[in-house]
Amino acid sequence: MKQFVPAAAVVALQITACIAEELLPVQIRAPTPGHFSDIVANNTLDFGCRPVALPTSDGKFELQALLTRDQISWLHGEYSSDESITIQETVLDKRQTSGKAPIGTGDRFSGGSVTPSGLGTKANTASIASILNVNEINSALTGLANAYPGAFFKYNLPYTTFQGRTSVAAYTGAGADTSKYRLYLSAGMHARERGGPDNLLYWVADLLAANKSGSGLTYGSKSYTNAQVKSVLNAGIVLFPLVNPDGVVYDQSSGSLWRKNRNTRSGTSGSSIGVDLNRNFNFLWNFRKFFSSSVSPASTSPSSEAFYGTAAESEQETKNHVSVYDKFPGLRWFMDIHSAAGTILYSWGDDVNQSTDPKMNFLNATYDGKRGVTSDTVYKEYIPAADATNIKRAADAAVAGMRGVGSRSYTSQQAVGLYPTSGASDDYAFSRFWAKPGVSKVYGFTMEFGYSTNFYPTTSEFNNNIRDTNAGFMEWALTAVAVGF
Numbered sequence: 001m002k003q004f005v006p007a008a009a010v011v012a013l014q015i016t017a018c019i020a021e022e023l024l025p026v027q028i029r030a031p032t033p034g035h036f037s038d039i040v041a042n043n044t045l046d047f048g049c050r051p052v053a054l055p056t057s058d059g060k061f062e063l064q065a066l067l068t069r070d071q072i073s074w075l076h077g078e079y080s081s082d083e084s085i086t087i088q089e090t091v092l093d094k095r096q097t098s099g100k101a102p103i104g105t106g107d108r109f110s111g112g113s114v115t116p117s118g119l120g121t122k123a124n125t126a127s128i129a130s131i132l133n134v135n136e137i138n139s140a141l142t143g144l145a146n147a148y149p150g151a152f153f154k155y156n157l158p159y160t161t162f163q164g165r166t167s168v169a170a171y172t173g174a175g176a177d178t179s180k181y182r183l184y185l186s187a188g189m190h191a192r193e194r195g196g197p198d199n200l201l202y203w204v205a206d207l208l209a210a211n212k213s214g215s216g217l218t219y220g221s222k223s224y225t226n227a228q229v230k231s232v233l234n235a236g237i238v239l240f241p242l243v244n245p246d247g248v249v250y251d252q253s254s255g256s257l258w259r260k261n262r263n264t265r266s267g268t269s270g271s272s273i274g275v276d277l278n279r280n281f282n283f284l285w286n287f288r289k290f291f292s293s294s295v296s297p298a299s300t301s302p303s304s305e306a307f308y309g310t311a312a313e314s315e316q317e318t319k320n321h322v323s324v325y326d327k328f329p330g331l332r333w334f335m336d337i338h339s340a341a342g343t344i345l346y347s348w349g350d351d352v353n354q355s356t357d358p359k360m361n362f363l364n365a366t367y368d369g370k371r372g373v374t375s376d377t378v379y380k381e382y383i384p385a386a387d388a389t390n391i392k393r394a395a396d397a398a399v400a401g402m403r404g405v406g407s408r409s410y411t412s413q414q415a416v417g418l419y420p421t422s423g424a425s426d427d428y429a430f431s432r433f434w435a436k437p438g439v440s441k442v443y444g445f446t447m448e449f450g451y452s453t454n455f456y457p458t459t460s461e462f463n464n465n466i467r468d469t470n471a472g473f474m475e476w477a478l479t480a481v482a483v484g485f
């Protein structure tokens, strides 16, 4: 019998951490999204950032999940008599370990003396060999500040993380006056969603390099002129590339598909550690009060991947994220970068949209206990018709740009999609205008790059993701400029 001892030894080292969690990508198929309603109501299961039903080529719908072997067995048992629902798990090694893009070692930017350089200024065959580690994300910001003095500004956010880390944000394109910034993008909120910070940093590096050299940008089959680059930069871009550094440090060192932060106040071991930052924002946070008891848009259980924390904005990382709106009061468009589903999500995420009854809205206590059931008409979330048109236009443009790169397909959909969420960053962004008198109206989006449940991309996928997202950011930002601020 052939023995591949050296290779096996390497693989064993790499997958040790994964074995502890033993999460398998699972595809659940059904004729309609409604068939998934009971499954997604079970908030002990991990559906990624939020449950999404994606249409399949044979006219059905697919729901992706990451499940333990016990959960898969249970699911097979539950639906063994229902022929319309099929459950198919994927072999672990293929999607979680083999061929995955490595995490960078050392510091490729040498503490900021080397300037980050993206893919849009390079040939389409160019490739970035590894994912940025946490130190590199910070030195990339230093490198951009060093390369573009007076044009790229970085600053420390006010709240240190649970483990004592200082988070860094930056702004560029509209000068030193922080009231002139209109676009806000963040990444690295869910730790395991590898490549999110890279997508954002390399895009901004591209914009600055093209602006300086007078050139355009190219991502696969999509190209942008220097005038378009300048137009996007002039809108003023605020970037917060690593929202959850504690979680990312842990995920990068453990390979455990870690999602939450590393707060131990509500639980000190295993999955009970950490809060889901994307359920911790101050938008209908107390879901038991605001939503129908038949839905679980977040979880009160510390061991859930969607644990909402101990209060709205209880987490330092969430407070940092929110502080950006106060420093940049003219922000108008927000994009939170997540993976992995291949979608652009737009408002709202708590219930189906309606534009006819302004009084039926998230602030109206009359509807407490009634929100979140997407199949009924008891409650639908109010969105002014003009806003609905603008956000759909931007989401569709971003999707077209991402498809245009040429590596794969994407879709846009309302964030509520298959199931509601509470306390999410995109809804919080959009809700501020109504909840806090005097603040600007911010359109909130979530980009879900990458293939479903494939949180650890291969090197090839990692590079495709950079090109796809960067074209998506360009189209989204150009639409923002066209809509006007």
Ligand SMILES: [Zn+2]
Pocket (backbone or CB within 6 Å): 048, 049, 189, 190, 193, 278, 338, 339
């Ligand atoms: Zn996410």
